[in-house]
Amino acid sequence: MVPITTLHYLVVAAALFVLGVIGVLTRRNVVVVLMSIELILNAVNLNLVAFSRVWGLHGQIFSIFVITDAAAEAAVGLGILIAFFRNKETVNVDEVDLLKW
């Protein structure tokens, strides 16, 4: 039985971060892109909480702020998406094509 160390948490966080980045870059649906951004922020939280096992409480406090920020961002994001959907009837990023070059 391998004991679970801080490193294990960091590897999981790094994997989540990479998945989030891939999700943002490849997915078409805006809602899924927003979820991928949440994945990135959760990777940050996991990192911070894992590090605060070593360094003390600062990281946990930072992660509470990051959680709050993620909630605010999601709320504004969905609000903007609804305004967009009312005018254009789509949630696909590749149909967001009015502004280019």
Added chain:
Amino acid sequence: MAQYFTGTDYLLSLPVVLLTLFALGILLIDLMLPKQLKWVNAVTAFAGVLFATAGVWRIQAVYAKGAGGYLGRFAFMQSMLVDRFAIYFFYLFLAGTALAILISVRYLEIENEHHGEFYALMLLSVVGMMCMAAGYDIVLIFIGLELMAISTYVLVGFLRRDRRSNEAALKYLLLGAFSSGIFAYGLSLFYGLTGSTNLRAIGNALQHQMMVRNGHADPVAVLALITTATGLLFKIAAVPFHQWAPDAYEGAPTSITGFMSVAVKAAAWAMLLRILVFGLYPLRSVYLPLIIFVSIATMTGANLAALTQNNLKRLLAYSSIAHVGYMLLGLVALASVDYTQPAFYDGFKGILLYLMVYTFMNLGAFAVITSLRNREVIGDEIDDIAGLYFRAPTEAIMMLIFLLSLAGIPPLAGFYGKYFIFLSLIESKHYVLASLAVLYAVFGLYYYMRIANSMLMREPLEKELLPLSWGMRAALGVTAVATVFIGIFPNWFIEAVNWSLGLTQATPIAGLMK
């Protein structure tokens, strides 16, 4: 029990507190106002900015005199450092916001979207900016960044019925949130590496680690630096992280485009300088090649893309990206020498002076574009400005001044921003970069003169005179006078920048580096 917050802390956060209270007040007053009295919100917001300015002035008078070698004061358990650098940026943000409020009123009435939330969000985003400029703890800097960014996302999408505005807000939000996520990941790694969220403690720990490893950086530190720098470069819109900027600038309400291009950009720069120069200074040999690459890419990409634009807002968006490229050269100069060298200070001075000059000239140019919005005309194509000289001669001449200043023609303000940047590049022996920058400045002249050509030489499409509101006249007057004045009497303003870096006192900024 230790006393965590003292009265000093509250005085040092006075501008932030005042702006928050005014923003909340606007939200309440807005509920009571009938539709034709919505301009009261603008007056309230303007008063808020004035009160905050008075607060900053008070802080400057009490805590930044330089007595006893102190150029500023820590607040809230060292998470905030209100020093001269921060105070300089406070003034820039407040000036940019005041001017943007002046040009917004009539524009919002024409768009039929005159709501109190607009001004409240503007003030709240200034609160975020102040936290970024004065933040000395990565938690506070991150929260300030997000407060500014989220307020700006909503402001960009403020014209709910306009599809371009919706689309711009959506793109800005997705890319902005993505970059904030990457940035936060980098910050979490720095916390893990150094065990602190305080910038100075992070810098000291990194310095120590570099020494233990014989001057080589830890691979994890390099990863953390790259992710953090990606987030920072996204926020200042440097190529290759710039794609959100032209779209967000084109779709946003024009007065917000002006606001974003000066205040939001200055805040992003304040954050970048705080983190890269004050906090991560020991890693400068690692980020120097990255910044050199990004600055060349930014100047090349933005100047070439601007050549073919027909939309004025988009053209000025690319031009503002190009200006970021020049400012990054200042960072190149200051990162490639030690902080005892003159190139360090000239680079730093160049960036700060550039941001001040840019605030006035760019907001002036956007004010002119805002005034083109009329009942029937959207007014952001290069054809819409045709023959402006015959419809509003004074305004056309002011626009010419702004354009020449943006191009960096000597007797005007824009020249001095570029002057110190190029000087610092030569002092730090980056001759190739300096010549490249001069070459690209010529490209800039071409696309600015395209606007001037359309404005002065072509027949107007609309014949009647352009109506100008009083707020617009005031904003145009202030920006035009400032652009000319800084150009003719640069010494006072260079002194102000020296002051903000503490160069007129015995303890220069180097005291903070150690």
